[in-house]
Amino acid sequence: MQPEIIPSGDEALTVYLAESPGEQALGRVLQFCEALRQRSVAGVTDLVPSYTSVAIYYDLSIIDYTSLCKLVREVIASLHAESGTLTSGRELVLPVYYSAESGPDLERVAAHNNCSVDDVISLHSAATYRVYALGFRPGFGFMGMVPAKIRTPRLDSPRPAVPAGSVALAEAQTAVYPLQSPGGWNLIGLCPVALFDRTCNPPSIYLRVGDRVRFEPVDRERYLELGGRLDG
Amino acid sequence: MDKPESLAAVTVERTGPMALIQDSGRAGRQHLGISVGGSADHHAAGWANALLGNPGDAALLEVCLGNLALRFDRATAIAVCGADCGWQLNGRPLANWSATRVPAGSLLECGPARNGIRAYLAIAGGILSDPVWGSRATTVGEGLGGLNGVPLRSGDVLAVPAYDITGRDGKHGAVPAAQQRRYGKALVLRLVPSNQYLQFTAEARRQLFRQVFQVSPQSDRMGVRLDGEALEAPPANMTSEGVALGVVQVPAGGQPIVLMQDRQTIGGYPKIGHVYTVDLDWLAQAVPGTEITFEPGTLEESQALLLQQRELFMSRDSSQFHENGFNGK
Numbered sequence: 001m002q003p004e005i006i007p008s009g010d011e012a013l014t015v016y017l018a019e020s021p022g023e024q025a026l027g028r029v030l031q032f033c034e035a036l037r038q039r040s041v042a043g044v045t046d047l048v049p050s051y052t053s054v055a056i057y058y059d060l061s062i063i064d065y066t067s068l069c070k071l072v073r074e075v076i077a078s079l080h081a082e083s084g085t086l087t088s089g090r091e092l093v094l095p096v097y098y099s100a101e102s103g104p105d106l107e108r109v110a111a112h113n114n115c116s117v118d119d120v121i122s123l124h125s126a127a128t129y130r131v132y133a134l135g136f137r138p139g140f141g142f143m144g145m146v147p148a149k150i151r152t153p154r155l156d157s158p159r160p161a162v163p164a165g166s167v168a169l170a171e172a173q174t175a176v177y178p179l180q181s182p183g184g185w186n187l188i189g190l191c192p193v194a195l196f197d198r199t200c201n202p203p204s205i206y207l208r209v210g211d212r213v214r215f216e217p218v219d220r221e222r223y224l225e226l227g228g229r230l231d232g
Numbered sequence: 233m234d235k236p237e238s239l240a241a242v243t244v245e246r247t248g249p250m251a252l253i254q255d256s257g258r259a260g261r262q263h264l265g266i267s268v269g270g271s272a273d274h275h276a277a278g279w280a281n282a283l284l285g286n287p288g289d290a291a292l293l294e295v296c297l298g299n300l301a302l303r304f305d306r307a308t309a310i311a312v313c314g315a316d317c318g319w320q321l322n323g324r325p326l327a328n329w330s331a332t333r334v335p336a337g338s339l340l341e342c343g344p345a346r347n348g349i350r351a352y353l354a355i356a357g358g359i360l361s362d363p364v365w366g367s368r369a370t371t372v373g374e375g376l377g378g379l380n381g382v383p384l385r386s387g388d389v390l391a392v393p394a395y396d397i398t399g400r401d402g403k404h405g406a407v408p409a410a411q412q413r414r415y416g417k418a419l420v421l422r423l424v425p426s427n428q429y430l431q432f433t434a435e436a437r438r439q440l441f442r443q444v445f446q447v448s449p450q451s452d453r454m455g456v457r458l459d460g461e462a463l464e465a466p467p468a469n470m471t472s473e474g475v476a477l478g479v480v481q482v483p484a485g486g487q488p489i490v491l492m493q494d495r496q497t498i499g500g501y502p503k504i505g506h507v508y509t510v511d512l513d514w515l516a517q518a519v520p521g522t523e524i525t526f527e528p529g530t531l532e533e534s535q536a537l538l539l540q541q542r543e544l545f546m547s548r549d550s551s552q553f554h555e556n557g558f559n560g561k
Contacts, residue, residue, distance in 0.1 A: 010478065
């Protein structure tokens with residue numbers, strides 16, 4: 001597709017770099033971010049990569065829309081046409097305590113897919129996921145793709161309070177809730193790693209867009225050893 | 233932070249539903265999912281800081297719906313702007329949109345908001361809480377900023393720089409009359425068409441600019457929801473993307489949401505456009521039921537007005553301002 005630049009806010013614009021989400025689209029998105037970052041453009045305050053687009057935030061008092069668009073077009077033109085292989089991305093392993101106790105929707109996901117709870121666990125933990133976007137809550141990573149055999153639609157009505165650390169899936173996406181919040185995804189386990197840690201200043205955020213994540217099943221005891229909690 | 237002896241303490245004796253420490257916001261961390269936050273009404277917050285000669289990003293209080301009582305242990309100066317909630321200093325009424333000296337031991341109080349929603353109270357030198365990524369703005373949904381990431385509670389103590397008021401008699405003025413606002417009237421929001429505008433049906437686009445919406449009671453610092461006859465929204469098959477201040481999302485239900493300071497950093501609903509940033513100051517003060525209409529606008533005009541607003545505050549160093557402000561009433 002032809003890349004598109006659209007103003008989206010008085011101090012923001014969206015650059016669309018690909019038609020449909022996937023590894024190739026994300027590769028292009030991250031390559032664009034890196035190339036723009038290397039130019040260290042004065043007045044650009046934030047780059048938010050997501051699936052097929054990049055939101056660029058800028059300070060109007062420092063750079064105007066037209067100049068920024070010109071720069072963005074230059075950066076797009078400089079991208080390698082063959083880009084599509086994701087070179088960046090850390091490999092991360094997140095332990096998960098999968099159980100009825102920690103994942104109240106585990107049975108529902110199994111029933112929806114006519115498989116056993118053990119199948120859900122082994123399929124969910126066998127795949128490697130890519131972080132396509134961060135948002136919804138601080139450090140909430142939208143990860144894909146969930147194997148087709150265990151995809152399950154969201155709940156009809158969201159829960160008012162999903163416990164922090166909940167590992168969840170909705171259709172092709174999976175995620176870990178970094179802090180207690182409302183949520184409509186299917187809860188299948190708990191992860192003891194703090195994805196959003198406010199005990200330090202500035203807080204630490206575990207995931208980055210482009211990371212590759214694998215989930216590793218651990219038992220109750222190990223989950224608690226790793227600092228996991230079961231009190232909601 | 234300053235040395236302890238150079239600090240003064242302001243104690244919260246009583247607080248209403250949501251008094252928040254705010255500033256110009258926590259920009260630059262949206263790629264981590266961190267909301268920008270910051271004062272919802274930059275016009276009122278900007279004037280409150282400007283009246284005292286505070287820097288534009290000084291932290292102040294955003295008092296939602298009023299009801300607050302503060303005790304000052306040392307003499308200082310304050311400014312109150314925005315929603316009118318009947319401020320009183322030691323039992324004597326205080327004019328809104330103005331600054332005043334506060335003797336040591338004073339009690340500052342306000343009642344419920346009578347006009348508008350959010351009152352801004354600036355204290356000379358600005359409030360000194362622990363910044364998170366350079367900002368003191370409280371984002372309650374994230375638990376960041378302010379005092380432990382939550383609204384003020386009775387018994388909280390705010391630290392402010394000690395302020396020498398000697399020789400400053402009469403130096404505190406009021407906002408020029410033309411810049412003082414009365415809220416409560418129907419609003420016309422100017423909208424720049426954007427991202428998915430052309431994916432809406434021609435009928436939905438016409439309807440957007442013809443229909444009268446009402447501010448929904450389900451509005452907050454994340455977004456102002458508008459009630460009205462549903463707009464036909466394009467199918468929500470789009471992937472999530474970054475969402476900026478003022479963006480108007482239309483979920484499947486067809487009721488538009490204008491995204492405000494505490495919005496999520498990414499969203500997956502179709503975006504029909506964005507509201508002029510300067511118009512959001514009015515929207516932040518609109519009570520539920522306020523009538524809203526949209527008018528087509530341009531990015532050029534919207535940005536020019538925003539720059540004008542910024543320059544108004546930036547160009548006003550305190551001395552220049554006090555002259556204008558003091559005679560302005």
